[in-house]
Amino acid sequence: MNAYAKYYVPEQSPWPIIGAVGLFGIAFGAGHFVIELEKGQATHGLYLLLAGIATILFMIVGWFRHVIIESMSGLYSKQMDISFRQGMSWFIFSEVMFFAAFFGALFFVRVFSVPWLGGHDGGVTHQILWPHFKAQWPLIITPKGDKTQAMPWLGVPLINTVILLTSSVTLHFAHVSLEKNKRKTLTVCLGLTILLGLSFLFFQATEYYHAYTEVGLTLKSGVYGNTFFMLTGFHGLHVTLGSIFLIVLFCRVLKGHFTPDKHFAFQAGSWYWHFVDVVWLCLFVFVYVL
């Protein structure tokens, strides 16, 4: 028998179709909810959206539970583990490309469209449209005249950078401890990582509150506010998902799951967290500092 002989092909499973129904609820519900929001009469779109989210949560719990049981009962070979790892890596690559679209928009706006609107390309269009507009970044006065303020990088963003970098280090220690089978250090380091992740989210929430109530920077404040909130918002969403991921891992660690040489889920969570960390570093540099 060679190493390939026991590739596990699962039996029929109800979870994917439940997941498809859930995604349908989310997409169809969110679409109608957005339309209703605009008209100020939110009703059934929201309910369908929530039902879709509930279905997806149910699916995730059920599906992962099933996979964990299969994994714990030794159905997965080394080759299966490689499939999971490769799958996760490509998933993270797709996430990188998703953020690339928004970073691309940020760079395009900063390098091309704002300078062009200010007449830096030698054209005359801006003289006809908005002769008083001055190209600058952060764009605190838009061509049509909306005013806002820039978010400083000192203060909360810097603290958050330190927090997230530290959390990557603690998670790495947790991983090393897992591989050396030091369960206690593993638990402490993983717990610490989760606390750091949650405090990051807390600080980001206060920053958003500050932006909306005091600074006057909102999603609608021209392209500076757009790129700021879309990039930090999607990143925050990923930190949230990553934190949930880590919390699930924490519970599994407490239950005694994972061994030094078999811990795909832990590896995946750790990759995901490091990826989120790297995105934040790019954000910090290109959204706040530069």
Place this chain on the structure above:
Amino acid sequence: MTTLNPEMSATINSTSHEHHHMPPRGMMRWLKTTNHKDIGTLYLWFSFIMFLIGGCMAMLIRVELFEPGKVILDPNLFNQMTTVHGLIMVFGAVMPAFTGLANWLIPLMIGAPDMALPRMNNWSFWILPFAFSILLSTLFMPGGGPNFGWTFYAPLSTHYSSDSTALFVFSIHIMGISSIMGAMNVIVTIFNLRAPGMKWMNLPLFVWTWLITAFLLIAVMPVLAGVVTMVLTDKFFGTSFFDAAGGGDPVMFQHIFWFFGHPEVYIMILPAFGIISSIIPAFSRKKLFGYSSMVYATVSIAVLSFIVWGHHMFTTGMPLFSELFFMYCTMIIAVPTGVKVFNWVATMWRGSLSFEPPMLFAIAFVILFTIGGFSGLMLAITPADFQYHNTYFVVAHFHYVLVTGAVFAIMAAAYYWLPKWTGHMYSFKLANWHFWCSVISVNVLFFPMHFLGLAGMPRRIPDYALQFANLNKIVSLGGFAFGLSQLLFFALVIKCIRGGESAPAKPWDGAEGLEWTLPSPPPYHSFTTPPEVE
């Protein structure tokens, strides 16, 4: 093509006791399936249904354009038909057809027991019917469905569109999720589940081209998700990514969209190259000429696809340097594509050719796709494109590469592997009728569009000047004939599934590859233990 040893004849071992060997019965078989063959079948049927729905929209468009003036469609409905026709054919017909072929064939070709992540495979498929129900439901909403063209340029989609844009955006999101998961599955299967001894440069070309396609999908579908998200927030949440008054730029939409859009074009043709590279050697009874150059050409096309997006935007305002850069990069693509066409022709050269239905479609592909490639070269020349842009010449170009390119390759694949899938031979007579009707009508349909475009007829317009009337009438007649011809294919497939002369394991004497070592139809679970390949 593979360089497999004939005596490698797979040690097909069906002694695994982990699985039941018969498919479960009833509806639940299809809803809960984890079997790559079932999922492949689902994808193929879904794609065919979408092909018919999108085709009906094309028929309506051709009825409207049969004569100048209003025939049956209001202009707004006409715009919705062109938009949804494009979206359905791209995301609902061509892409799922290739994914269906990948599901059916890749595990058989590389000696794998199934796709690497079978449950996720099911999820990828079942998202699609829901996504397209959402998209189609928008047509019945007040204000109508999307009417801004399948490329949904801002500000058409952000300022001048109907409410249903929100549903359009979310349906694109979940289609993207489906494509990404499907592509991940393909990559992981090819990387991790190849039979022992199957080396990279022995992989069948269909597997190679799909590997590259899957990489392109994972790289660009998230970018599409990003750009539709920006459209959504611009329209509904007051952002100004594509609005100069807030510091954004409508041209930026086109940059991001086409960064996705150009690799997307190759996503729809690379698997077709793989199919043709399997079929032509089989019916020429020769090894594929230049196997490794085919692989390298595919990789180069994929790499270049990321740096040519600007050729869709020559007239929308770019610095001269960018125009030249994109023009030269685009023309470089002609080199690897030319390598492929040359290799196919060289494979047939002095081969002992026979003209069964798959070969007919493959030869038609080579000739007609090349015509589409040449008109692509014409469009790549920036100053010439200023003239052709937004005319029917462009419509003719991309229908040559997508219909007589991608769709003909899918038809060729169906005729090549249908005996393997169903276990029955199909009627060659009917298939030949289908081929000749299709190949004649498709040229009546699309060839005159070149002349219409050169004469200045703009695309995406429900009405036109009188001097275009005659050619449009011919085009429409060709369109109706092409649409009707596809019903022959439908009848043939149904007949083939229901019965017919039973097919041997290898119905084509020149065919090569692991899939022909299995009986026709292959067992529900094949290669539960991988074959040894030398």
